[in-house]
Every structure is written in C-alpha cells, then in structure tokens.
Amino acid sequence: DTEVTQTPKHLVMGMTNKKSLKCEQHMGHRAMYWYKQKAKKPPELMFVYSYEKLSINESVPSRFSPECPNSSLLNLHLHALQPEDSALYLCASSPRPRQTSSTDTQYFGPGTRLTVL
Amino acid sequence: QKEVEQDPGPLSVPEGAIVSLNCTYSNSAFQYFMWYRQYSRKGPELLMYTYSSGNKEDGRFTAQVDKSSKYISLFIRDSQPSDSATYLCAMSVQETSGSRLTFGEGTQLTVNP
Numbered sequence: 243d244t245e246v247t248q249t250p251k252h253l254v255m256g257m258t259n260k261k262s263l264k265c266e267q268h269m270g271h272r273a274m275y276w277y278k279q280k281a282k283k284p285p286e287l288m289f290v291y292s293y294e295k296l297s298i299n300e301s302v303p304s305r306f307s308p309e310c311p312n313s314s315l316l317n318l319h320l321h322a323l324q325p326e327d328s329a330l331y332l333c334a335s336s337p338r339p340r341q342t343s344s345t346d347t348q349y350f351g352p353g354t355r356l357t358v359l
Numbered sequence: 360q361k362e363v364e365q366d367p368g369p370l371s372v373p374e375g376a377i378v379s380l381n382c383t384y385s386n387s388a389f390q391y392f393m394w395y396r397q398y399s400r401k402g403p404e405l406l407m408y409t410y411s412s413g414n415k416e417d418g419r420f421t422a423q424v425d426k427s428s429k430y431i432s433l434f435i436r437d438s439q440p441s442d443s444a445t446y447l448c449a450m451s452v453q454e455t456s457g458s459r460l461t462f463g464e465g466t467q468l469t470v471n472p
Contacts, residue, residue, distance in 0.1 A: 246402075273458070282367075284447055284462035285403065298459070332402050336458055346451070346458040347393065350402040 245269075246351035248333050254357045257323060263354045265316040265333030273338035274316040275348060276308060279330040285350075291316060292338055323358045330355050362386050365448055365463025374472050378435040382448035382463045385429065389450040389461070392424050394433045397445045397465070406446075407433065438470045 246267045255261050265274065273292045277285035290298035291310040305327075307319040316333055334348040365382045372378055380394075391410055395403035407422040409415045409431075415422045423432040431450075435442055448463040 248402075282465075284465055285460075287459065290459075330400070330402075338458075346453050347391070347405060347408050348458065348460060349405060350395070352402045353400075355400065 246333055246335055246349055248351040248354050250354060251352070252355045254359065255320065255323065256359050260319070260321045262320065263318040263331055265351055266314055267335040268314055269335060269349070271335035271337050272313060273336045273346070274310060275334040275336070276316070276318050277332040277334065279332055279353070285332055325358050328356055328358045360385060362461050363448065363450060363463045366466055367464045369467040369469060371469045371471060372438055374438060374440060374470055376438050376470070378438050378442070378468060380433040380446050380448070380466050380468070382431050383429055384431070384450055386450075386461070387429065388452045390453060391451045391458070392422070392431050393449040393451075393460070394422055395447040395449060397447060403447055440470050440472050443469045
C-alpha cells in the first residue's frame, strides 16, 4: 500500500480564520513532507519531519505551523493567511532509511486545494 | 541557471505515438532520479525511479539516465489518451535531514485519440 491520505480535499477560509490540514500514511515511513504547489508550477518544499522531528523549514512564514504528533500523522496549522497562499498543499512521505545509500523515494498524497478569501 | 531544466511543452501527440520527455541537470551530486505523473488537480504519482546510469523498464514506460551527460529521459510507448498529464522529473541527494527533491518545471502532455 503506497497511499498517503489528506483531508480535507478542498478548503475555503477567510484571512482571519484558523484551520488545519491533515495527512496520514500507514506505510511505516519515517519522513513526512509538506509542499505548496501553485498552478503550472512544480511543488515547493515547505517542511520536512524526519523521525518525528522538524528537520527542514524552508523559511516558511509563521502563519504556517507544522506538527507531527506521531510517525503516521502530519498536520499543517493555518492562521491569518493571505490570498496569495491559495494553492494546492501536498503531503508526501518517504521511508527515510538510516543508510543514505538506500532509496528514499517520496510518495505524494492527493493534496488539499486551499482558497483564501 | 536552474539546477534542473525541463521543457514545459505543451506536447501534443496522436494516440499510439512514442513520447520522449527529457530533463537536464547541473548538480553532479544528484543520486536518485524520479519521474512523477500529475493529473490536473491531483497529487503527483510516482512512475519510475532510478539510481544508476542506464535504462529501467516498466510496462510501456522506460526511464533512462546518463550521468556522464547529466541527462534523463522518460519514454512512453504506445501512448494512450489516459497518459495525458503533466510529467515532472525530480532528482535528489540524500541528506541526514531527509531527501530533498529538486523538480523540473514539468512537461504538459496531451495524447489525442
């Protein structure tokens, strides 16, 4: 099973709202990722959790707050977003083997389409 | 200059054609090479991944890596309308903090019935 699930599929929120995106995988992967994708552009990395610890933060504004409650779950908390934050938000996971010589292929979820009004 | 260059297309071919999608890269540290297919408004789906130079085949798809030329390709044989999607090449260097993917811009492919 190579499935990453994301909820909700669609989200519309105002600039003063607080909402959360959720991601789940049951492949035993130990790295999880958040990406942002604008139309006709490739995904842009936002955050990486490796063994439940935040290992990469690509200088993302603080209105985006990631959380990794356990090895299967990843959340992205949203607060005071701007209209330009409207995008497809993708979650991915990878095995994250201890040996860097082993393949660490990322598998993506279907995404949450976010619209900020 | 971008680390990974990919012709964005669009590319339009008749059903049954052989499709060739290509990426070039400049970072010789890249170790893993992947092709993802992304349908409109969906997440990227992993098609192929390769580690070494050479060819890897999976059904109608063949991934080719030439590390000496820093060039990768994806060939689709007997293309079908269902292959119409954006194809993203991606490359990575494994770091202690996790694998960081560098994507090409994606090539939009349309296969016409």
